[in-house]
Amino acid sequence: MFETLKPQPADKILALMQMYRDDPRDNKIDLGVGVYKNAEGVTPVMRAIKTAEHKLWEEQTSKSYVGLAGDPAYSDAMIKLILADSVERANVAAAATPGGTGAVRQAFELIKMANPGARVFVSNPTWPNHISILNYLNIETVAYRYFDRETCGVDFDGMIADLKTANKGDVVLLHGCCHNPTGANLNMVQWQEVVAILNERGLIPMIDIAYQGFGDGLEEDAQGVRYVAANTPECLIAASCSKNFGIYRERTGLLMAVSQDGGAQALNQGTLAFLNRQNYSFPPDHGARLVSMILNDDALRADWAAELEETRLGMLALRQQLADELQRLTGSDRFGFLAQHRGMFSLLGTTPEMVEKMRADSGIYMVGDSRMNIAGLNEQTVPILAKAILDAGV
Structure with missing residues (x-):
């Protein structure tokens, strides 16, 4: 039976993650995987989740x-x-x-x-x-x-x-x-x-x-x-x-x-x-x-909402910083859309060849259609990305 199976297309994002892991460069930047990360590159456990888990551990009596x-x-x-x-x-x-x-x-x-x-x-x-x-x-x-x-x-x-x-x-x-x-x-x-x-x-x-x-x-x-x-x-x-x-x-x-x-x-x-x-x-x-x-739970909900809002505002700040840096480098507002987009992702709208050039030359990893995860950035890496975008001819 198994001999009739055919290889399935590789998941492009998972393949990109493996390429990132295999890249020995210290200055590489992962903007591919669709997971929120803080400025330290960590996907944190939210405070309210930690508190709820501890409470659940104490109170739960069955795993039925x-x-x-x-x-x-x-x-x-x-x-x-x-x-x-x-x-x-x-x-x-x-x-x-x-x-x-x-x-x-x-x-x-x-x-x-x-x-x-x-x-x-x-x-x-x-x-x-x-x-x-x-x-x-x-x-x-x-x-x-x-x-x-x-x-x-x-x-x-x-x-x-x-x-x-x-x-x-x-x-x-x-x-x-x-x-x-x-x-x-x-x-x-x-x-x-x-x-x-x-x-x-x-x-x-x-x-x-x-x-x-x-x-x-x-x-x-x-x-x-x-x-x-x-x-x-x-x-x-x-x-x-x-x-x-x-x-x-x-x-x-x-x-x-x-x-x-x-x-x-x-x-x-x-x-x-x-x-x-x-x-x-x-x-x-x-x-x-x-x-x-x-x-x-009113207290847990308030803490969760506050941390979520910190996360949201942090991503908006990174968007604005990137748009501002590209405007400074180009003297143009053609990248202003980055500050207008919402959520973790933005699509640069560029070619797979330019995306590959950013990866090869600057260690910038994003999906081939030019989707990038804004949450993969921090204040220090935003200028690096901005320069790589322009060096690739975007």
């Missing part, structure tokens, strides 16, 4: 299974965090998943089950794993224009024109905030126009929100998601706790199915539980338990 959909307290807390009061809780079905990727995978499985002929419209570009999973499930994908390589902002006219070609029942995959890989986000006026197109054409929105709190703030980053949930007949939302709670390895995510028809909730909830059973039975609980403990 939770339900197929996970701990209801976790679902309730996450729904409140993301959706607030934009929709009735009774209209939301939810299931815990192994990370945001698990939520995305389960959402695609649900789409295939509910409407096998549905196409999924994805932004160009999008997180590569979106495309990989859709292809693996044999779900047809259609790219819609999103990133304008001239302005390094959103090509909104192109996006709307492409969404108008979608058929009733097709799914539109949207990034809730901090678009990965571009860092270019929709504003609220644009969110409203997108929703108008979704409703006009009978399209189903699916939102991937993995960076709430990394962009403009916890509440601000959820505004678009809340507007979609409140103003479309139904939608899917895949959420991750990896970044804003810093619990990457705990694999903590949530899939929500929102319907304005409250009578659909029981069927939707049963379907999410069924899908969990088919893929991994019971979802992991440790990270989810910590998240619910933090969100339901």
Whole structure:
């Protein structure tokens, strides 16, 4: 049997990580891996997580299974965090998943089950794993224009024109905030126009929100998601706790199915539980338990929100420093978009050849499409990156 297997394409980011590890240069800079790192290059355990873990260690009396959909307290807390009061809780079905990727995978499985002929419209570009999973499930994908390589902002006219070609029942995959890989986000006026197109054409929105709190703030980053949930007949939302709670390895995510028809909730909830059973039975609980403990404790929540805000402001400061340094070196504001982007990532919009030149000449590691992780920088390395960008001819 095994002799019939074929080699699978290597993951470009994982390959880049290995190249970085093998590079003997002391001054190399890793801007490739999509993980938050502080100025010391460490992905820290957040203070509130440490406190919650200690409390859990003292109080937990069992490691028995939770339900197929996970701990209801976790679902309730996450729904409140993301959706607030934009929709009735009774209209939301939810299931815990192994990370945001698990939520995305389960959402695609649900789409295939509910409407096998549905196409999924994805932004160009999008997180590569979106495309990989859709292809693996044999779900047809259609790219819609999103990133304008001239302005390094959103090509909104192109996006709307492409969404108008979608058929009733097709799914539109949207990034809730901090678009990965571009860092270019929709504003609220644009969110409203997108929703108008979704409703006009009978399209189903699916939102991937993995960076709430990394962009403009916890509440601000959820505004678009809340507007979609409140103003479309139904939608899917895949959420991750990896970044804003810093619990990457705990694999903590949530899939929500929102319907304005409250009578659909029981069927939707049963379907999410069924899908969990088919893929991994019971979802992991440790990270989810910590998240619910933090969100339901005023002191822990305040400490978590304060540290998250420090993280957000630190990344914004690095963005501004890089934009300012490039303006100083060039006498031009053509890199001003770096300060306008939000989240961990920005897309420089340059060629793979220039990205390779930065790696070879300056030890700057970023993904070949020119996505760079701003959180991989610190105050000392920003000038090094700025010079490398210009030396490569960007």
